[in-house]
Amino acid sequence: MSVERLPESVHDTINTVLGSFDRFQNTPIAWIAPAALFLLVFRLYPLVEAIRMSFTNMSLVEPGYRYVGLQSYLDVLSSPSFWTMSKVTLLFVCASVVLQLTFGMVLALAIDHGVKEKLYVSVSTRVAVLSAWVIPGIVIGILWKIMLIETNYGVVNYILLQLGFDVVAFLSDPQMALLSTITANTWRGTAFSMIMLYAGLKQVPMHLYDAAKVDGAGALQRFRYVTLPQIKPVVFITLVLITIYTLNTFDMIMSLTGGGPGHATEVLALFMYLEGFDRFHLGQAAAVAVLMLLVNVLMTVIYMHFFIEEEGM
């Protein structure tokens, strides 16, 4: 039966339903609802649940639980390991963010220059850098672990030996282990900064550079007085995002060092994971998660405040 030959009553019903759908489609709620529902179910509910859990003594393996007020927070904050890990986290995040932003900027400028000069190498550079970004963190950890094996069979140590150096304890020396972790994270995260900053650079009007050149500005001056002010909002967004990503990194560290030796590379995100899924203390793991959330929010507020002031917004 073709659609033209439907009985009139059916036809009317279909038209009524479709008409209602059309009217609904034209209301703002129809467009907001899917996103709102998604946020509610997958973002807000877990967040509220995590906050609720942080006030309980919930365990992964015990059916019951009770509310214990701030006890989970007190347990976490009174642990000396927590403060050691906080210091490690601070170092890891600061160093990673600075390096990712610096290398991201250098690469973005190089690619921008390459594109302007129509150099083919800019495409291959983008592909190479992006490949680091698309690899899962756990794989990156394993890759770096293989590269940094502390015998002459490790890729990096083999090269060092060939150059006349000694084998370096990349992962078993506490300082070197942290440095290796920062390096691996920088290698992974630089691509994101590069993409963001490159997108920012593309928006800078060429006539500003031309005017600066006419005024006799050198390359560094053009960067300082033209490029940076123009891409400041992008730098801000990048800074916020890479700080949050880095603060929440645990998968790569888990496969690279497991947080060791000792607590040398144990960041808060890894501590939270181990607390919840290794020691089954969901309450304390949730407390760490909430503390990390507060740090994330605080940093975002600081950045926003700083940049809003700068921008005079």
Next chain:
Amino acid sequence: MTTGDRGDPNDRLTRRTALRLGSAAGASALLGGLAGCTRTLGGDATGGSSRSLVTEDRVGASDAPTVLTHWLLPEASHTQDENPQLAKVYEKFFRAWAKNHSNAAIELEYQTNLEQMKTKLLQVAAKGNAPSMSQVDSFWVPSFTRHLQPVTDVIEDTDDWYPFVTDVMVKDGEWQAVWKNTDCRALYYRQDLIDTYNDGTPPKTWDELIQVGTDITKNEDMAGYMYNGGKWEATTFDNLAMFWAQGGDLVNDRGKPVLDEKGNKEALLNVFEFFERTIETGVTPQRVANITDYGLLRQAALNGETAMFLGGNWQIATMKQNVDSEKEWRKWKVAKIPQMKPSIAATGTGGWTVGVFAKDEKKRKAATDYAGLFAKKENMGEFCKAGGYLPTRKSVFEEVAYFSEDPYMQEFKRLLENGRARPGVPIYLTISSEWQTAAGKVITGQATPKRAVETMIRNVNAEYGG
């Protein structure tokens, strides 16, 4: 349909409407299809003929009135590819069970991850929804005491089982599970080097180990001794033997940590001072702080980077597979783990059990019969031989040729006499985690043994108290 056939536009559906209807019909068809797929999977998920007694995920007749559920890891299954010999043994056992239980069937429910399996099992057991039976790590058994049903009626000759087995398995006179296979830790050493530097006898004490290790390190351009020192369970479990051998206990009968008791604290400190000595003398490279894989120890051994290492019994088989000639792997021998004094001994033992959770008597009996298959001497011999495991019954080492004629197996048999299992109490997870951290700090010089031990004890007690 041609445009010339169109009548009154009000009677026609627009193209947009027709497309919408088409989309809706398509979506319905897709959902229907998915539902159909679900029904198909749910209706016959056997992966084979319903008449077959052993299919991919069912044992016994598909229409059997009594249906048991069995949780297991894919590697403990008759469908696994890695070890066809072992798969055959599992299939043989399944067939034997199905033949004797024509009114029952076992639904095999594969778990993908060991750690998740434990957590999931604890959760479902706590809620009263445990499977009829499950593969249970021997170390977990005490955690499931409340839920496990006795399997005593399939245990024959109780004196034939190793003491470490009965210590964990027997509770109030009842066997909680069938411990079907075990393993142990041992000192692996290069016989040719020990011939040269220690008159052919492997070191029995820490002092001897350090002495021989120092000589080898100086003269052979290799590490004297290596062990697991990274952040993972083996760093605790392998080295716990040195603590246990001194008479140390991690927890008391009630599961309370007792590391701060004088004897235990001393034993712990001695072990950590030994770690420090291995590094300070250069016998062990500091890179052991990042060893989190037995494979790295084997690799170091086969690459000529170490003369001795603390490894697991299964490694002799993997070394055999990884070298070209028998001469090569036979250079490696196994011996008792060196201890503080020559007269003491211990080795950590693990392995798997089959635990029965079904409370319904009919199901419990049928599940226990399956578990009992692994308890029989001949079956255990066949199963352990195929899997490269160690038996938990002494007589298997004596009466099954594969074990009685192999010098390595005979050495493991002796080591198992002093076997010891980890305490299956929740605080062990914290003890192990703290041990790993403390070991890492001592090995890398971040803390003295005394300080590391003090911190470890304080954290463990705080965790227990908290």
